[in-house]
Amino acid sequence: MIASLPEACDLVVVGSGWFGLGAARAYIQSHPDQRIAVLESNDSVGGTWSEKRLYPGLKSNNMLGSYEFPDFPMKSEIYGVKELGHIPGAFNSTVGLVESTESGWTLTVSSPSGERQFHTKKLILATGLTSTPNIPSYKGAESYGKPFFHAKDFCRRADEVKEAKNAVVIGGAKSAYDVAYAMIESGATVDLVIKPDGNGHVWIAPRKLTPLEHRLDTILNIRALSWFSPCPWGHEDGFGGVRKFLEKTSFGKMLARGFWNVMGNDVLQRNQYDSHPELQKLKPWYSVFWIGSGLSILNYDTSFFDMIRDGKVRVHIENIDYLAPGKVVLENGDELVADAIICSTGWKKESTITFASLDDTGLGLPIDEKEKANLSLEYDTKPNLPRQPKKALEPLRYYRFMVPSGMLAKRNFAFAGMISSVSTAICASTQGLWITAYFDSRLDRETKTQDEVTREIMMHTQWGKWRYPCGYCASLPDFVFEGIPYVDMLLRDMGIRNKRKGSFIKEIFSPYCPEDYDGVLDEYRVKIGVVGE
Structure with a gap:
């Protein structure tokens, strides 16, 4: 609660999702005597998985063993999740203003009990990517007269739609499918509306893929398969030669194309999109190569x-023209009866936190637009990716996707979780420890000069601008097969071994899971001389 916060802290973490908790845990374990606070705008921890966002039937894409902190495993006998079972999703202090001071940061924090300011030496912003919903604006919305809300609020407002006979769900992401499924389970029929000028619908697959019947949630963390995805930090895994072969030679490129074709065709065939005209509408528009972490x-x-085949879900690839009382009218003239409208329309990526007094540091790169444009052109071809006809946005350009370059020297500020990754659990715990090591000046490996920092940031973020145009595109780093090499890079920065399998064969072909990183925090604690619990 806000009333229990100290007047000053050594560290404040804003946000209590995967990345916020991971960052707080790493710092607390390494600094047991310091004062640390975690601020959360919701009234329970967990971010996307906080109690009041858990709608009926919500499950993680991950199965048992791939969605847990490395040294806090989700045991089947405790949580009731069986092998191959998907994990169920079974404070009120909002930070509004952040001001930089000579000795750290001053935060303006509001809660039901009022507003208060307090000071912290170090600050981690882990507000995440799913905090502020993106709700479309439609003509006639004021006259609609029925429940109209974002999927984020589906749990909180479930009672308002439990008697709905027909619901309109807007969007083609996995959350849209989840909401549609839950509404049908409660007795409604659903009109699923997907705009024709977006990225289309989610690539969604069965639990196991490829002729080897491998779990999808772990196949993405196999080193050998990560080689088929071009990535500027890919060499951090120690197999840069293999990557060059696949990216630079004709035969290697042919193998890479074959790999992605196998992945994509396997999903298309298993889902049998062509077996029904309504299912055909959900057939992905782009190759799986370009999709990103929305997989x-x-x-x-x-x-x-089967719900779609049975007519319980009707699919419309169409824009909404306007809303009328109890109806949604599409641009083609179709009128959809709607007892409720639920928007699975994504999230605003800008922060709701206002920064002040940052004129001397700032959150951007310390270069002018001309120099940025020149570096963008230089790194557009590294790696050499074909271009998709998608709008190229301006990326978030942070060192290691965490620290604004102008703040590197201060060692008192970082973002955690400004990435989208299918390896959330692993990336969250590793980012948290890297930030702790950075704050402690304990990184073994660090880019030194401002020019080197700028160039590295531009290379990494310009890659993101083109790699996943059907994912988060340029707006945020998006990792699929790149997550484990990213963790390799962070661990090597800290001087901690990144290859953690027992043999060469396992290192290449056995998927990395959170349990493989059990002991990483203890290795860092030993390194800095912290002993005991």
């Missing part, structure tokens, strides 16, 4: 696609 898993108790 999802069919984790429902019964077949969602």
Whole structure:
């Protein structure tokens, strides 16, 4: 609660999702005598998985063993999740203003009990990517007269729609499928509306893929398969020669194309999109190569696609023209009866926190637009990716995707979780420890000069601008097969071994899971001389 916060802290973490908790845990374990606070705008911890955002039937894409902190495993006997089972999703202090001071940061924090300011030496912002919903604006919305809200509030407002006979769900992401499934389970029929000028619908797959029947949630963390995805930090895994072969030689490029074709065709065939005209509308528009971390898993108790075949879900690839009382009118003139409208329309990526007194540091790169444009052109071809006809946005340009370059020397500020990754659990714990090591000036490896920092940031973020145009595109780093090499880079920065398997064969072909990183925090604690619990 806000009333229990100290007047001053050594560290404040804003946000209590995966990345916020991971960052707080790493710092607390390494600094047991310091004063640390975690601020959360919701009234329970967990971010996306906080109690009041858990709508009926919500499950993670991940199965048992791939969605846990390395040294805090989710035991089947405790949590009731069986092998191959999907993990169920079974404070009120909002930071509004952040001001930089000579000795740290002053935060303006509001809560039900009022507003208060207090000071912290170090600050981690882990507000995440799913905090502020993106709700579309439609003509006639004021006259609609029925429940109209974002999927974020589906749990909180579930009672308002439990008697709905027909619901309109807007969007083509996994959350749209989840909401549609839950509404059908409660007795409604659903009109699923997907705009024709977006990225289309989610690539969604069965739990196991490829002729080897490998779990999708772990196949993405196999080193050998990560080689098929071009990435500027890929060499951090120690297999840069293999990557050059696949990216630079004709035969290697042919192998890479074959790999992605196998991945994509396997999903298309198993989902049988061409077996029904409504299912055909959900056939992905772009190759799986370009999709990003939106790749999802069919984790429902019964077949969602059978619901479509049975007419319980009607699919519309169309824009909404306007809303009328109890109706949604599409641009083609179709009128949809709607007892409720639920928007699975993504998230605003800008922070709700206002920064002040940052004129001397700032959150951007310390270069002018001309120099930035020149560096953008230089790194557009590294790696050499074909271009998709998508709008190229301006990326978030932070060192290691965490620290604004102008703040590097101060060692008192970092973002955690400004990435989207299918390896959330692993990336969250590793980012948290890297930030602790950075704050402690304990990184073994660090880019030194401002020019080197700028160039590295531009290389990494310009890659993101083109790699996943059907994912988060340039707005945020998006990792699929790049997550484990990213963790390699952070661990090597800290001087901690990144290859953690017992043999060469396992290192290449066995998927990395959170349990493989059990002991990383203890290795860092030993390194800095912290002993005991």
